[in-house]
Amino acid sequence: MLYIIGSMEVGGAEQHLLNVSRQLVLHGWSCEVFALDPDGPLRAVFQSVGVPVIGVELSPAFIRVLAHPKLISRFRLFLAVPKLIFYLWLKRPGIIHFFLPAAYVIGGVASLLAMHRPRRFMSRRSLNLYQLEHPFFRRVERWLHPRMDIICGNSVAVMRNLQDEGVPDKKLRLIYNGIDTLKFNSKISKYKKREELSIGEDALVFVMVANLIEYKGHIDLLNALSEIDSSLPVNWVCLLVGRDDGIGEELRKASKKFEMADKVRYLGARSDVPALLKASDVGVLCSHEEGFSNAILEGMAAGLPMVVTDVGGNAEAVKQGVNGLVVPSNSPHELGKALLCMVDGSLRAAMGRASEARARELYSLDACVESYERMYLE
Known part of the structure; x- marks a missing residue:
């Protein structure tokens, strides 16, 4: 199982994925995470519970050369597609599960270009208001939806958004967040x-x-x-x-x-x-x-x-x-x-x-x- 997410920062989606993947490992699943930006405080925590984290690694010297955070982020995204395609071809995971919009857009496209057909899952964890500011995401996501096996929402409100975007009910699953x-x-x-x-x-x-x-x-x-x-x-x-x-x-x-x-x-x-x-x-x-x-x-x-x-x-x-x-x-x-x-x-x-x-x-x-x-x- 390969999860694809944006970062290893301390956020709701990241902590949710940490809690879920930790339990899945205890239940016998093999889980790995591909983070578009793997340099964050949760990386060590994921790895300590048996969930390896990979992503685009940039040397400190190269980061200093790029200097600007937006430039660093865009360079990571540019490198993420070929690295992810190669990783999917090499490891051939049975399931890929995308969390959050950037990971869905980048990872979804990469998974379609790789010479491998896993089961594809996507989790939407917010309302789609972000699409108003990022119309490109809106177009790519609606193109990707029919190519997913299952699409998850974490609330009834999110599920309604997905239905409005044309996702058929047979593909939708409602899974509420869970906490310890x-x-x-x-x-x-x-x-x-x-x-x-x-x-x-x-x-x-x-x-x-x-x-x-x-x-x-x-x-x-x-x-x-x-x-x-x-x-x-x-x-x-x-x-x-x-x-x-x-x-x-x-x-x-x-x-x-x-x-x-x-x-x-x-x-x-x-x-x-x-x-x-x-x-x-x-x-x-x-x-x-x-x-x-x-x-x-x-x-x-x-x-x-x-x-x-x-x-x-x-x-x-x-x-x-x-x-x-x-x-x-x-x-x-x-x-x-x-x-x-x-x-x-x-x-x-x-x-x-x-x-x-x-x-x-x-x-x-x-x-x-x-x-x-x-x-x-x-």
Whole structure:
């Protein structure tokens, strides 16, 4: 089995593939990954669990010569096609599975040029809004769809997109994300992590786990919090967890403008996300677009009530009034009203219990991997 993905950076799709491939190896499958850019922190993790990672290797000296990140990326893509064609011809995998648009376009074309006919699978993990900015992807993807054996979506919303693109129902499979719920169990101390972060035991703590990207809606969250600041407990805190992909400085300026710099903590990319979630009271994801968010499932598994925007599969995971609240996207006012509801401790506790139960029942890693195996064997 060969998986093709864009990078080895810490992102939702990459971590999902890591979790799934790790379990498949334990179940006796032989898995490898071809990454368009293999130089990332997850490469060593994949290889440590028995999943080799290959890709276009560029020497540090050559990278210094190219200098510009976009030039380096384009050069990698240019070299990826012949390297992948040769690899497919040499190794002849039984299954190729593409994750994310660039990997699908580059890998899909390469797989058709190779002198080998594997089974081809594609996983779409977001809504197709990216095609508006990249019409070339739209044309190539629609050309590739009929040449796939199976096409997967990770939410009903994504499945509707694929149907609109002409994929017949007989080729479609819905496989929800799955997480290792044991990582978020109640044995993790809530107050030890708060002590490390100098947060009081009685503080109301909001947390949002999402890389700092514009479409994740961080600015909406800051606007919402500024609107309700005077109605929140005095010692509220908001933890923003995720890699800065270019908007960090803008967000910090907004925090200062709203006089919340001491309340909004920018923690960057972290390896202790389960502990940070357990140290929090309310999970938030106010993105403008999603496929199906692992961050929501992790918050649920940690027993958090969730406040999310009604995009992609968010409302499939969070049932309105049961384990959280769902609000329109791009609406800081509605987001603020929902966050203000979470001041009620009894409401938080009831929704948190519902979140944890729902995560265990519907979104476990075991159920997810079982769905992949069933699909592959089919």
